Amino acid sequence: MRAISSISFSGQLEDKITAAAENGFDAIELFREDIIGFEGTPDDIGPFAREAGIKILSLQSLRDFEGLTGAARTEALARAEKFLDLAQRIGAEMLILCANTRADSNAAGALEDLRLLADMAASRGLKVGYEALASSRQITSVTAAYEAVKAVGRANFGLVIGTVHLFASASGSLEDALATLREIEPKDIFLVHLADTPTTRIDPALIAASFRLFPGQGTLPVAALYSQLVVQGFEGPLSIETFNDQIRSLPATRIAEDAMRAFHLLEETHARGAHPRSDVQAPGLVEFTAQGEDADDFIRLFTALGFAKTHENGAVSLWRQGQITLALNTAARGLAHSIYLVQGASVSGVGLVVNDMPLMLDRIGRFHGEAVELAEPYGLARLRGPGGSVLFLQPEAFTPGSEFTATGAKPGDGLTHIDHVAQALQPNLFLSGLLFYRATFDLRAHELRDVLDPHGTVHSRTLVNDSAAFRMSLNASFGAGTTTQRFLGKSGFAPFHHIALASDEIFGLAAKMEPQDLLSVPANYYEDLALRFDLAPDFIARLREGNLMYDRDERGTYLQLYTRAINGFFFEVVERRGYTGMGAANAPVRMLAQLREIEAEEALHLL
Amino acid sequence: MRAISSISFSGQLEDKITAAAENGFDAIELFREDIIGFEGTPDDIGPFAREAGIKILSLQSLRDFEGLTGAARTEALARAEKFLDLAQRIGAEMLILCANTRADSNAAGALEDLRLLADMAASRGLKVGYEALASSRQITSVTAAYEAVKAVGRANFGLVIGTVHLFASASGSLEDALATLREIEPKDIFLVHLADTPTTRIDPALIAASFRLFPGQGTLPVAALYSQLVVQGFEGPLSIETFNDQIRSLPATRIAEDAMRAFHLLEETHARGAHPRSDVQAPGLVEFTAQGEDADDFIRLFTALGFAKTHENGAVSLWRQGQITLALNTAARGLAHSIYLVQGASVSGVGLVVNDMPLMLDRIGRFHGEAVELAEPYGLARLRGPGGSVLFLQPEAFTPGSEFTATGAKPGDGLTHIDHVAQALQPNLFLSGLLFYRATFDLRAHELRDVLDPHGTVHSRTLVNDSAAFRMSLNASFGAGTTTQRFLGKSGFAPFHHIALASDEIFGLAAKMEPQDLLSVPANYYEDLALRFDLAPDFIARLREGNLMYDRDERGTYLQLYTRAINGFFFEVVERRGYTGMGAANAPVRMLAQLREIEAEEALHLL
The missing domain is CATH 3.10.180.10 (2,3-Dihydroxybiphenyl 1,2-Dioxygenase, domain 1)
Structure with missing residues (x-):
C-alpha cells in the first residue's frame, strides 16, 4: 500500500488529501497539527477523504506516553484517551506512538502502559504503531522497539520503522540495516516510513527535523531496504514522510506527483532484473x-x-x-x-x-x-x-x-x-x-x-x-x-x-x-x-x-x-x-x- | 590587528581589498583562488593594497605538504617553492600551511619538512603559519599543531588557531577550549581565525566548509576565547574567516561593515565591565x-x-x-x-x-x-x-x-x-x-x-x-x-x-x-x-x-x-x-x- 504523510505536503489539509488521492495514493497519514487547518470538524475528515477516494491510515503522533509515574502517568493516560478518540473521529486505522523522550520516563512500567494503550485502542477497533526515535529515552533503536512490540504481545500493537532512523541506528551501514530488517517478522511491521537524506554528516535528530527527502533525492540506499522488505514478504503500508523546506515550497499537487514518482522508482529498481530497459x-x-x-x-x-x-x-x-x-x-x-x-x-x-x-x-x-x-x-x-x-x-x-x-x-x-x-x-x-x-x-x-x-x-x-x-x-x-x-x-x-x-x-x-x-x-x-x-x-x-x-x-x-x-x-x-x-x-x-x-x-x- | 580573509567576501579581489580597507581592517588574507580574479599580475596586488591602505597578511593556503616520501615529496617541495614565490610576489608576510590530509602522509619526516619550509620562507623574509584541520592525517588538533611548532623551533614558524576547529577539538566544551589556549605561549600564535557556527549538530568538516558565520551571528562563545587571548597577552593578528552562502550573497562593502561590527562586539564584550552601558x-x-x-x-x-x-x-x-x-x-x-x-x-x-x-x-x-x-x-x-x-x-x-x-x-x-x-x-x-x-x-x-x-x-x-x-x-x-x-x-x-x-x-x-x-x-x-x-x-x-x-x-x-x-x-x-x-x-x-x-x-x- 502506497501512503504519504500529511507533513510531507504544503498547504491546507483539504489540498493535501485531494492531491494525494488524485495522484494515486491509497492512504494518507494525518499529522495532528494538520487537523487544525481543516475547515470542517474532525468528524468530517473521514467522509471528505472517502469522497476523494483515499483512506486515512493513521493519526500522527502520540508522544511521551509510556513509562511515567504518578500524576504524569495519569495525565498521559488521559491524553492517550483523547488521541484515540481523535483517531477514531477522523476515521484512522491506527494511532502512531513515538517512544517516550522524557527524561523522567522509565523502562519499568512501560510495557504495562503499552499493553493498556493497545487494549484501549482495541476497544475502538484501532491499531497502535510504535516507533523508536533517536531522541527517545529507553527505546532508541528499531530493534529495541521490536523487542517491546513482541513483549507487549497484542495483535493490534505493531512496529513502525523509519528508513532514516534505521540507517542512523545502523551507523549508516546498509548491511547492518538489512540485518536488522531480517530479524523482524513482516506481520509485526504495521508501517514503514520512507525518506532519504542529502548527507549523513548531520546529526540524525537534525536530519529528522529538516533534511528528509523523497527516496531517490538523497544518498541513502532506500531502494535496497525496500527490496528487502518485499523479499521478506512485507505487504503492509509504506508511507513517504519527509520534512524539507524546498519540497514544502511547492504546490501540494506537485509534491504528490513527485512522491508517487519516488514510489515508482523504488518499485522499478526492485524489479530491475525482471524486465528490459532502454538506455x-x-x-x-x-x-x-x-x-x-x-x-x-x-x-x-x-x-x-x-x-x-x-x-x-x-x-x-x-x-x-x-x-x-x-x-x-x-x-x-x-x-x-x-x-x-x-x-x-x-x-x-x-x-x-x-x-x-x-x-x-x-x-x-x-x-x-x-x-x-x-x-x-x-x-x-x-x-x-x-x-x-x-x-x-x-x-x-x-x-x-x-x-x-x-x-x-x-x-x-x-x-x-x-x-x-x-x-x-x-x-x-x-x-x-x-x-x-x-x-x-x-x-x-x-x-x-x-x-x-x-x-x-x-x-x-x-x-x-x-x-x-x-x-x-x-x-x-x-x-x-x-x-x-x-x-x-x-x-x-x-x-x-x-x-x-x-x-x-x-x-x-x-x-x-x-x-x-x-x-x-x-x-x-x-x-x-x-x-x-x-x-x-x-x-x-x-x-x-x-x-x-x-x-x-x-x-x-x-x-x-x-x-x-x-x-x-x-x-x-x-x-x-x-x-x-x-x-x-x-x-x-x-x-x-x-x-x-x-x-x-x-x-x-x-x- | 584586525584582519579578514578574502574568502569571507563576495565579488572580485579588487572589491574585497577595497571594502576591507575602507571599513578599517588593518590587513587581509588572500585565498589563492582569489588571485585568479585580479585584473593585474600577482605583483600588482601588493601596491594595489598599499594604495588602498591595507596590508596583505597571508597567502592561503599551502596544503598536503609535509610527511610525504619519494616523488610525492619532491612534488610537494617544488609546489611549496611556488607558493612561497607567490606569497612574496603578492607582498604577503606569511604563508598559511594546512596540516597534511593525504592518506599517504606520515609523522616520520614531517618535522624535517616543516623545518625545511621554515628555512625556505626565512630566506625570503616570510613567516609560515601552521594550522591543524579536522581532516588532517596526523595533526588533527590545536595541541598537536602546537607541539609541532615547538618541535620545529624556528622563529618564523608559528601556530594558526581557528575558533571553530578549537571548539570542535574540545568537543564543544568552552572550558576545554580555554584550557587548550592557556597552554600556548602567545608569541607562538601567528594568527587566529575567528568564526562562529549556527549549530554544533553538524559534522565539523561540513561546518568548516559551509556554515561559518561572523562571531556573534552563531552560538559559539567566541567572545570568551577572544577575551582569553587578550588576557594572555596575545597581540598578533585576528582574522575573520567565514564561508557562508547568505553572507556571500551580500555586496563586499556590507560584508566588511558587518565583519568590523563583529570585531567591535568582541572588543566591547571583553571590556564589558570596564565602562558603563545603556539598557x-x-x-x-x-x-x-x-x-x-x-x-x-x-x-x-x-x-x-x-x-x-x-x-x-x-x-x-x-x-x-x-x-x-x-x-x-x-x-x-x-x-x-x-x-x-x-x-x-x-x-x-x-x-x-x-x-x-x-x-x-x-x-x-x-x-x-x-x-x-x-x-x-x-x-x-x-x-x-x-x-x-x-x-x-x-x-x-x-x-x-x-x-x-x-x-x-x-x-x-x-x-x-x-x-x-x-x-x-x-x-x-x-x-x-x-x-x-x-x-x-x-x-x-x-x-x-x-x-x-x-x-x-x-x-x-x-x-x-x-x-x-x-x-x-x-x-x-x-x-x-x-x-x-x-x-x-x-x-x-x-x-x-x-x-x-x-x-x-x-x-x-x-x-x-x-x-x-x-x-x-x-x-x-x-x-x-x-x-x-x-x-x-x-x-x-x-x-x-x-x-x-x-x-x-x-x-x-x-x-x-x-x-x-x-x-x-x-x-x-x-x-x-x-x-x-x-x-x-x-x-x-x-x-x-x-x-x-x-x-x-x-x-x-x-x-
Whole structure:
C-alpha cells in the first residue's frame, strides 16, 4: 500500500488529501497539527477523504506516553484517551506512538502502559504503531522497539520503522540495516516510513527535523531496504514522510506527483532484473529559438565552432558536425516561439538518443504519465521536463527527413558529439528535477557539490547513466547575484544553461576561433595552474594562447574552452583524455569571467 | 590587528581589498583562488593594497605538504617553492600551511619538512603559519599543531588557531577550549581565525566548509576565547574567516561593515565591565504611514484596540493607551511618506526607550557610525536599521511636545505596554540584521527556531536584553509562498511585520472587539488545545469565544489574540502570566489563518 504523510505536503489539509488521492495514493497519514487547518470538524475528515477516494491510515503522533509515574502517568493516560478518540473521529486505522523522550520516563512500567494503550485502542477497533526515535529515552533503536512490540504481545500493537532512523541506528551501514530488517517478522511491521537524506554528516535528530527527502533525492540506499522488505514478504503500508523546506515550497499537487514518482522508482529498481530497459545516449539534436540579431549571433557562433548549415525547412535551419545537429528555429509560431517570447534567445529543446523507443515510452508513461507529443518539423517525440524544459526523444542519431531541403554544404568535422548538458533550476525545483531525470532516464546521481560563484554558492549534482554515455549537471543557487540565478532571472522555462561539445583537437579549434567568440580566461588562471599542477611552461603558454582551461583526475586530463554567452547561454568545448569529471574545479573561474562579461554588458545597457 | 580573509567576501579581489580597507581592517588574507580574479599580475596586488591602505597578511593556503616520501615529496617541495614565490610576489608576510590530509602522509619526516619550509620562507623574509584541520592525517588538533611548532623551533614558524576547529577539538566544551589556549605561549600564535557556527549538530568538516558565520551571528562563545587571548597577552593578528552562502550573497562593502561590527562586539564584550552601558526598554512609540482608506483602516483598528486620539499636529495624530503611543502619519512628504510610496500602509518607525541616551549614542557611533538624525515632529533621534527600517530612540516614555495640540480625549486603558516587535527580513539580510541588533542594543540571541508555515519554513530568532524588558523576533524564509515572504514581497524596507501589545485583561478586550477586526482562529485549534493541555472545557470555550490562543511553559501561561492584517501588518495582544516565550507553538496556526485571509483577499482582487 502506497501512503504519504500529511507533513510531507504544503498547504491546507483539504489540498493535501485531494492531491494525494488524485495522484494515486491509497492512504494518507494525518499529522495532528494538520487537523487544525481543516475547515470542517474532525468528524468530517473521514467522509471528505472517502469522497476523494483515499483512506486515512493513521493519526500522527502520540508522544511521551509510556513509562511515567504518578500524576504524569495519569495525565498521559488521559491524553492517550483523547488521541484515540481523535483517531477514531477522523476515521484512522491506527494511532502512531513515538517512544517516550522524557527524561523522567522509565523502562519499568512501560510495557504495562503499552499493553493498556493497545487494549484501549482495541476497544475502538484501532491499531497502535510504535516507533523508536533517536531522541527517545529507553527505546532508541528499531530493534529495541521490536523487542517491546513482541513483549507487549497484542495483535493490534505493531512496529513502525523509519528508513532514516534505521540507517542512523545502523551507523549508516546498509548491511547492518538489512540485518536488522531480517530479524523482524513482516506481520509485526504495521508501517514503514520512507525518506532519504542529502548527507549523513548531520546529526540524525537534525536530519529528522529538516533534511528528509523523497527516496531517490538523497544518498541513502532506500531502494535496497525496500527490496528487502518485499523479499521478506512485507505487504503492509509504506508511507513517504519527509520534512524539507524546498519540497514544502511547492504546490501540494506537485509534491504528490513527485512522491508517487519516488514510489515508482523504488518499485522499478526492485524489479530491475525482471524486465528490459532502454538506455540513453548523449543528446544528438539541440534546438535554439531566436529572432533577428540573436539569430545572427547564434549563426556566427555555430559557424565559429565549425558547424555547417546542411539543411533548411522554412524558418528552421540545421547546422551539423560529427554526431551533433543544432537546429535554429526562427519561426514566429509554435512551441519554440512561445519559449522565445518568454525568455528570449535560448535552447528550446534537447534531444536525447534513446536505444529502445517503445521501452522508453513505456517507462515514461509509468513514471509520470506526462503526454508525449510529436515535435515538428523533426518528427520526434517530445516530453516536458523540469521547469517546463523541452526534451526530444530521438530513436538514433538524428537524420533530417524529407521535409528538410539539403543545402549541399558538407557537415563540419572536428567536434564529435555532445559531452554533457547543464540545466539550471530554481532552487525549489532542484530536488523535483533530480527525481524527474533519475526516474525517467534511469540515471544515477553523484553527491551534491558546491561551486563557489563570486556572489554565492551554486549547488550542483551530476547525473549519469551506467554506460556514462549520457551526462548532465543540474544546478541551483539561492543567491540572486550568482551567474546561475542571473541566467534564471531571464529564463522562464527550458533553462538549459550550457552545452558541452566534445572535440579531439581542441587546440586546433581554439586557434581558429576569434577572441570575441570566446570567454576570456583571466590571465592569473595560468599563474594558478602552474601552482596546482606540475605542467611544462610551454604547455601552459599554449593553454593561455587558446583561452583553454585544464583539469586532471586520477584517470586522465581534461581541456575546456568556453564561448561567449548569448542571453546567458553558452557552449563549452571539451577534450576528454580519460578524465571522468566535469571540470568543477574550473567552474568558479568560468563564473568569475562570465560575471565580468555580464557586468560589462549591463554597463552598456545603462548608456 | 584586525584582519579578514578574502574568502569571507563576495565579488572580485579588487572589491574585497577595497571594502576591507575602507571599513578599517588593518590587513587581509588572500585565498589563492582569489588571485585568479585580479585584473593585474600577482605583483600588482601588493601596491594595489598599499594604495588602498591595507596590508596583505597571508597567502592561503599551502596544503598536503609535509610527511610525504619519494616523488610525492619532491612534488610537494617544488609546489611549496611556488607558493612561497607567490606569497612574496603578492607582498604577503606569511604563508598559511594546512596540516597534511593525504592518506599517504606520515609523522616520520614531517618535522624535517616543516623545518625545511621554515628555512625556505626565512630566506625570503616570510613567516609560515601552521594550522591543524579536522581532516588532517596526523595533526588533527590545536595541541598537536602546537607541539609541532615547538618541535620545529624556528622563529618564523608559528601556530594558526581557528575558533571553530578549537571548539570542535574540545568537543564543544568552552572550558576545554580555554584550557587548550592557556597552554600556548602567545608569541607562538601567528594568527587566529575567528568564526562562529549556527549549530554544533553538524559534522565539523561540513561546518568548516559551509556554515561559518561572523562571531556573534552563531552560538559559539567566541567572545570568551577572544577575551582569553587578550588576557594572555596575545597581540598578533585576528582574522575573520567565514564561508557562508547568505553572507556571500551580500555586496563586499556590507560584508566588511558587518565583519568590523563583529570585531567591535568582541572588543566591547571583553571590556564589558570596564565602562558603563545603556539598557533599552520596550518600545514606546510606533509610527504608521498611511493614506486614504488604509489610514481609515488603521484608525478603526486603533480604536477597536482601545486607543484614543489624544494629540494632533497637522497630518500626524497620536493614539495613546498605557505606555504606548501609536502615531499615524498621513503627511504627503518626509521619510514616512517615502516609505508609504515604496510599500504602502505600514510601520514607518519603532521607538526604543533608551535609559541613557549619551551612552547609547556613543555605542551606536562605535558600532556602525551610522548617522543619527532628528525625527520630526517627535523630536527624537532616528537610526536606520536592517533593510532600511527606521528606529527612533526615545529618552523615556514618549510625551508629545508643544508642537502637538491636545484633543482633550483621555488615553485609553487596558493595554499597558509593547510586549515585543517582530521584523521580517530577506533571507540574505538575516545574519546581518541579527548582528546589527545584538551590537547596537546589547541583546542576546536565542537559538534559531524553525516555524512551520503552510508553504515553507520561517526561520526565527528571538533577541532579548538582560532585563527581558526588550524583546523582538527576527524572521526570514526562503519559500516564496510563506506569509513572511509574501509580506516582504510588498515591503521594500522598514519591514516590521507585527507588534505585540500587552494586556492585563485580554478576555475583556476580546469581548469588546468586533469579529471583523480579529484574525479568525480555526475552530479545530480548540479541539487540538484539549489534546495538548489538560484545560477545563469551559476555559476552552471562553478562549474560542474570544478567538484567543493559549500556550504554557514551565513558568506560566500566555494568551494571544491577533488582529486582521492591514497590508500584511497586524497587531497581537498578549497576556503574559509568568510565561517567558513568544507563543511559537501557535505561530503555525496563525500563519495558516492568515493564509486563508490572504487567499480570500487575492480572490477578491481577481474579480
